Amino acid sequence: MTTQNLESETPTPEDSKMWTARLRNAWQRNLPIDKLLPDTQPAYVASWIYVFGVLTIAAFVDILISGLILAFAGPAWYHTSSLGLFVNSLHFWGVQLFFVFMVVHLWGKFWMAAWRGRRTATWITGMVAFLASIGTAFTGYLIQTNFDAQWIAFEAKDGFNAVGIGAFFTPTNIGQIMLIHVALLPLVLGVITVMHVLLVRKHGVVPPIDALPEIEA
Amino acid sequence: MSGWLSDFMNVPAKYIHFNSWLQISVSNLIVILIMVALFAAAILLPFPGSHSKSNSHRGDK
Ligand code: HEM
Numbered sequence: 004m005t006t007q008n009l010e011s012e013t014p015t016p017e018d019s020k021m022w023t024a025r026l027r028n029a030w031q032r033n034l035p036i037d038k039l040l041p042d043t044q045p046a047y048v049a050s051w052i053y054v055f056g057v058l059t060i061a062a063f064v065d066i067l068i069s070g071l072i073l074a075f076a077g078p079a080w081y082h083t084s085s086l087g088l089f090v091n092s093l094h095f096w097g098v099q100l101f102f103v104f105m106v107v108h109l110w111g112k113f114w115m116a117a118w119r120g121r122r123t124a125t126w127i128t129g130m131v132a133f134l135a136s137i138g139t140a141f142t143g144y145l146i147q148t149n150f151d152a153q154w155i156a157f158e159a160k161d162g163f164n165a166v167g168i169g170a171f172f173t174p175t176n177i178g179q180i181m182l183i184h185v186a187l188l189p190l191v192l193g194v195i196t197v198m199h200v201l202l203v204r205k206h207g208v209v210p211p212i213d214a215l216p217e218i219e220a
Numbered sequence: 221m222s223g224w225l226s227d228f229m230n231v232p233a234k235y236i237h238f239n240s241w242l243q244i245s246v247s248n249l250i251v252i253l254i255m256v257a258l259f260a261a262a263i264l265l266p267f268p269g270s271h272s273k274s275n276s277h278r279g280d281k
Contacts, residue, residue: 050262050263051262055262099251103251103258106255107258107259110255111259
């Protein structure tokens with residue numbers, strides 16, 4: 004609150020110029036709580052194709068939890084003990100499911116042209132999530148420390164040098180790649196996913212292409 | 221690693237060559253076919269608890 008408001012009549016939230024008030028007002032306008040946490044959806048949402056976004060999130064949660072266990076226990080555990088191999092497998096197969104779900108989700112959104120009605124940012128954040136996932140999977144394969152990983156690293160090194168970014172990303176530097184894989188990229192992917200879902204909440208689910216114009220949001 | 225799964229996986233990938241420019245590993249082809257099947261199932265299978273007659277507003281222009 005500014006002192007100027009204290010002197011005048013009762014300050015309305017719109018009066019305040021503080022960044023907290025401006026953020027609050029913008030949030031209230033764009034994403035009121037009933038839009039953020041709805042308990043009903045339009046009839047057309049009752050289809051399996053709308054489940055694939057949340058299936059992707061479920062696979063992501065599996066990857067995060069199993070990855071956290073792998074990071075704390077270390078390769079000496081997850082490469083040797085049977086429980087370690089099991090958690091390693093939860094992580095690996097979670098990634099396979101993550102990509103399968105994400106691609107079916109992408110196909111669904113593509114064929115219903117889900118970027119209609121000012122939903123461009125939803126589509127773009129989805130695309131960025133896809134690219135970030137590829138980077139995360141790539142760095143994951145690099146830290147398997149087997150012959151596959153070595154082969155991929157040395158092929159990628161040549162590719163990175165050819166496009167001029169070899170000075171910043173060195174696939175053969177396992178310390179760098181492991182930190183990017185466990186710290187940076189999961190965070191980036193998590194933040195993008197939150198933005199993506201908040202945008203879906205803000206705009207509401209896109210109406211089918213053959214819906215009446217007045218249903219169009 | 222040992223067991224039937226690793227016996228199945230710890231070998232060089234088998235490739236299908238359609239012609240000189242189109243080739244794909246069997247494993248990648250299987251994954252793509254699974255995704256296509258999932259997509260078709262998601263479109264075609266009825267969603268439990270939905271009343272398909274209630275969306276009569278669709279298409280009645
Ligand atoms: C990390 C990967 C992703 C996650 C976790 C995710 C999650 C979600 C969720 C939960 C929804 C709402 C429910 C649904 O319709 O399924 C959604 C909607 C949407 N997704 Fe994704 N998504 C991902 C990647 C993508 C990709 C790669 C694209 C396309 C380039 C995409 C495009 C969209 C669009 C356009 C919508 C909005 C549909 C509408 O407004 O009705 N998403 N996403």
